[in-house]
Amino acid sequence: MPAFDATALIQVLIGGIGNGAVYGLVGLGFSLIYRSTGAVNFAQGEWVMLAGMAAAAGFTARWPLPVAAAAALVLVAAVGVLSYQIGVRRLRDPAPLLVTMVSIGIAIFTKGVVMVTLGKNPNGYPGVFGDALVRMGAVSVPAQTLIVIAACLAFVAALHLLFARSRIGLALRASAADADAAALVGIPVRRMVMFSFALAAAAGAVAGLVVTPLTLISYDQGTMLGFKGFSAAMLGGIASPLGAVAGGIVLGALEAVSSYQISSRFKDAVAFILFLLVLFARPHGLFGRRTGERV
Amino acid sequence: MTNRFHRRTVLGGILAAPFVSRANAQAATFKVGTILSVTGPAAFLGEDMRAGVELAVEEINAAGGIGGRKIEWFFYDGESQTQRALNATRRLLSQDKVDAIVGGGSMSGIAVAMAPMCEQAGVPFMSTEGAMSIIEPANERRFSFKSTADDDQVLERLAAWCIKTNQKNVALVADNSGFGQSAVEQMKIVAQRRGLNVTYESFNPADTDLTGQLTRVRASNAQVVVCWTVAPVGVVFLRQARQLGIKGRLVHSYGFVSQRYMDLAGDAVQDLLLLSVKFPVGDQLPASDPVRQPIVDLSGRFQKRYNRVPNQFVGQTYDAMKIVAEALKAGGPDKVKIRDALEKVRGYKGVSGVFNFSAERHSGLGSSDVVLLDWKNGRFNLADYA
Numbered sequence: 033m034p035a036f037d038a039t040a041l042i043q044v045l046i047g048g049i050g051n052g053a054v055y056g057l058v059g060l061g062f063s064l065i066y067r068s069t070g071a072v073n074f075a076q077g078e079w080v081m082l083a084g085m086a087a088a089a090g091f092t093a094r095w096p097l098p099v100a101a102a103a104a105l106v107l108v109a110a111v112g113v114l115s116y117q118i119g120v121r122r123l124r125d126p127a128p129l130l131v132t133m134v135s136i137g138i139a140i141f142t143k144g145v146v147m148v149t150l151g152k153n154p155n156g157y158p159g160v161f162g163d164a165l166v167r168m169g170a171v172s173v174p175a176q177t178l179i180v181i182a183a184c185l186a187f188v189a190a191l192h193l194l195f196a197r198s199r200i201g202l203a204l205r206a207s208a209a210d211a212d213a214a215a216l217v218g219i220p221v222r223r224m225v226m227f228s229f230a231l232a233a234a235a236g237a238v239a240g241l242v243v244t245p246l247t248l249i250s251y252d253q254g255t256m257l258g259f260k261g262f263s264a265a266m267l268g269g270i271a272s273p274l275g276a277v278a279g280g281i282v283l284g285a286l287e288a289v290s291s292y293q294i295s296s297r298f299k300d301a302v303a304f305i306l307f308l309l310v311l312f313a314r315p316h317g318l319f320g321r322r323t324g325e326r327v
Numbered sequence: 328m329t330n331r332f333h334r335r336t337v338l339g340g341i342l343a344a345p346f347v348s349r350a351n352a353q354a355a356t357f358k359v360g361t362i363l364s365v366t367g368p369a370a371f372l373g374e375d376m377r378a379g380v381e382l383a384v385e386e387i388n389a390a391g392g393i394g395g396r397k398i399e400w401f402f403y404d405g406e407s408q409t410q411r412a413l414n415a416t417r418r419l420l421s422q423d424k425v426d427a428i429v430g431g432g433s434m435s436g437i438a439v440a441m442a443p444m445c446e447q448a449g450v451p452f453m454s455t456e457g458a459m460s461i462i463e464p465a466n467e468r469r470f471s472f473k474s475t476a477d478d479d480q481v482l483e484r485l486a487a488w489c490i491k492t493n494q495k496n497v498a499l500v501a502d503n504s505g506f507g508q509s510a511v512e513q514m515k516i517v518a519q520r521r522g523l524n525v526t527y528e529s530f531n532p533a534d535t536d537l538t539g540q541l542t543r544v545r546a547s548n549a550q551v552v553v554c555w556t557v558a559p560v561g562v563v564f565l566r567q568a569r570q571l572g573i574k575g576r577l578v579h580s581y582g583f584v585s586q587r588y589m590d591l592a593g594d595a596v597q598d599l600l601l602l603s604v605k606f607p608v609g610d611q612l613p614a615s616d617p618v619r620q621p622i623v624d625l626s627g628r629f630q631k632r633y634n635r636v637p638n639q640f641v642g643q644t645y646d647a648m649k650i651v652a653e654a655l656k657a658g659g660p661d662k663v664k665i666r667d668a669l670e671k672v673r674g675y676k677g678v679s680g681v682f683n684f685s686a687e688r689h690s691g692l693g694s695s696d697v698v699l700l701d702w703k704n705g706r707f708n709l710a711d712y713a
Contacts, residue, residue, distance in 0.1 A: 037546070040542045040545075040546070043538060043542055043571065044538050044539050044542055046538075047536050047538030047539075047567075048536065048538070048539075050536070051535060051536045054535075147366070147370075152366075152370040152371050152374075153371050153587055154371075154559040154587070154588075154591065155591075156562075156591045158593065162593075162594075163566060163569075163593060163594055163595065165570055172570055172571070172572065173570070174566070174570055243535070246535070246563070246566075247535040247559070247560070247562075247563055248559040248562055248563075248591055249559075250559060252367075252368050253533070256533040284536075287536075288536060288538060288539050289539070290539075291530075291539030291540060292538070292539030292540075292542055292543060293539075296528045296529045296530055296539060296540045296543070297503070297529045299530070299531070299539070300531060
C-alpha cells in the first residue's frame with residue numbers, strides 16, 4: 033500500500049468519478065424503464081455502445097463532430113422507441129419478466145447488427161478539446177473527463193426539470209406511480225412508456241457519446257457497460273433515477289480508490305464486496321425507499 | 328446420447344460419401360484444417376490470420392501442390408469461444424480426418440484447449456497463438472508446435488534493451504487475461520536472471536480507467552513502463568500515463584502493434600516503443616537481414632490479392648502454413664513423420680523471423696527475431712534493431 037498521498041488520491045478520485053458519471057447515466061436509463069415497466073432493460077448497455085459506434089462512423093465519414101453526435105443521439109432515441117414498438121407494445125401482457133426477456137433479445141440483436149454493419153474494430157473520435165489537460169494545482173485532469181461529468185449533471189438537471197415542471201413529466205410520474213389510475217384520468221399510459229424508452233435510450237446515448245473519446249468503443253463493449261450501469265442502479269436504488277446516478281458515482285469512485293489504495297489485482301473484487309455489503313444493509317439501495325409489498 | 332451419436336455418424340457417412348468418391352477420382356490430397364475466430368472479441372485478429380493461411384494455401388496449390396498433391400483446406404470459425412472451437416476441432420479430427428491443423432482459434436485460451444485433443448488424436452498442430460502453455464510441457468506436447476515468439480524470448484529482448492540503456496527500474500502493467508498473466512509469470516523469471524527491479528500492476532481488459540494503477544507506477548519511479556494487453560484500454564494507458572506526467576519510457580507489447588490503435592491514440596503515441604516481430608518494418612531492415620526479402624515479397628503479393636497492407640498476424644499464419652507444408656512434403660501423409668519433420672525444421676526463413684524447431688523447443692522464434700518499433704509519420708519504424 034502506498035503512503036498516504038492526498039494529491040494522488042484526489043487525482044484517482046476524479047478519474048473514478050468521471051467513470052462513475054458514465055455508470056450513472058447508464059443506470060439512469062435502467063431506472064427510467066424500471067419505473068415505467070417494472071422490467072430490467074438489458075439492451076441499455078448496447079444503446080450506449082450504439083451511440084459511440086454511430087458517432088464514430090459519422091466522424092470517419094467526415095461529418096462535423098456535432099452533426100455526427102446529434103445524429104447518433106437521434107438514432108439511438110429512435111431505436112429506443114422502435115424497441116418499445118416492436119418488442120414491448122405488442123405483448124399481450126407486458127409482465128416485467130417478459131419485458132426483461134424481450135430486452136435480452138433486443139440486446140443480442142443490436143450487438144449483431146452493429147457488428148455486421150459497423151465492423152469489429154474499436155472506434156473513436158477526438159473530444160471537443162482533443163487530448164487537452166486541465167491543471168488544478170498538482171492534479172491534472174483530461175478536459176473530456178470534466179465534460180463527462182458535466183454531461184451527466186446536465187442530463188440529470190434537464191430530467192429533473194422535465195419531471196418537476198412539465199405536464200408530460202407529471203404524466204410520466206403518474207403512470208409510474210399507478211398505471212391504472214393514470215389511465216383513468218386520461219393519461220395515455222402506453223405513450224408514456226414509449227417516452228420513457230426514448231428517454232432511457234437518450235441517457236445511454238449521452239453516456240456513449242461523451243465516453244468514447246476517452247476509452248474508445250467496439251461492438252462488444254455494450255454488455256460490460258450495461259452491467260456496470262445495472263450495478264449502479266442497484267447500488268443507488270433502481271426505483272430512483274437520482275439514486276441510480278449517485279450509485280454510479282459511488283461505484284466509480286470505489287473502484288478507482290480500491291485499485292489505488294488496496295491492489296489493482298483485487299479491484300473488481302473489492303468493489304463487488306463493498307457493493308454486496310451495501311445491499312445487505314440497504315436492500316433497496318443507498319438512496320432507494322423501502323416500498324411496501326403490494327398484495 | 329448413444330442414439331444421437333449414431334445418427335450423426337450415419338448422417339455424416341451419407342453426406343461424406345460423394346466427397347470421398349470425388350476425392351478418389353482425383354489425385355490424393357493433403358487435408359489441412361484451420362480454426363480461427365472471425366467473429367467475437369478476437370475477430371479483429373481472425374480476419375487477417377485467416378487471410379494469411381488462405382494465401383499460403385492458394386500459392387501452394389497454384390504451384391502444383393506439395394509433391395503433386397494439392398491441399399484440401401477446411402476452415403471453421405472458432406467464434407472466440409473455446410467450446411465452439413473444440414467442437415470444430417473434433418470435427419476436423421474425426422470427420423474431416425485432416426493430416427494437420429494450422430491455427431488455434433486466434434486466442435491463446437482456445438489453442439491451449441485444442442492442443443491435448445490433437446495430442447490424443449496424434450495429429451500435428453501448428454498453433455498461431457501466443458501462450459507458451461500451448462506447447463509446454465514438451466513431453467506432453469509431442470504433436471503441438473507454434474509459429475509465434477514465446478513471451479520469455481520477447482521479455483528477454485526487452486531486458487537486454489533495458490540493460491543496454493541502463494534503465495533497470497521497470498513497471499509491468501498487464502491485463503488479467505491469459506495473455507497478460509503469462510507475461511507476468513515470465514517477467515518474474517527474466518527479471519531475476521537479468522537483475523531488473525520490476526513492479527507489477529494489473530487491470531481488467533474491459534476497464535476504462537487506469538488512473539489508480541498508473542498513479543502507483545508514478546510513485547514507483549519506474550524508468551520503463553510496459554503495458555501488456557490487446558484490448559483498446561491500451562490507448563487509455565497511453566493517454567493517462569501522459570496525463571499523470573509519468574516520466575518513464577512507455578512500451579507496449581506485440582499485442583498492440585496495430586495501425587488502428589496508433590491512429591486512435593493520436594498524440595499519445597509520441598515516444599512509445601513497441602515490442603514486435605520484424606514484419607511491420609520489413610523494408611527498413613538492413614539488407615543483410617535474412618527475413619527482409621521474404622517480408623517485402625509477401626507484402627507485395629498480399630496487397631495484390633487482398634487490396635490492403637498485411638500486418639504481422641497475416642505473417643504468423645502464413646509462416647505456420649508454409650512450415651507445415653514443408654513438413655508434409657518431407658513426412659506426409661504419415662502423421663508421426665510429419666511431426667518428426669517439424670522438429671527438424673532449422674533456419675527456415677519465414678516472414679516473422681528465422682524458425683528453428685527441435686525436440687526440446689516446439690516454438691520456432693527466438694529473442695533475435697524481436698525488435699523495438701516506434702510510430703512516427705503514420706507508420707511503424709525500426710527503433711532498436713539488435
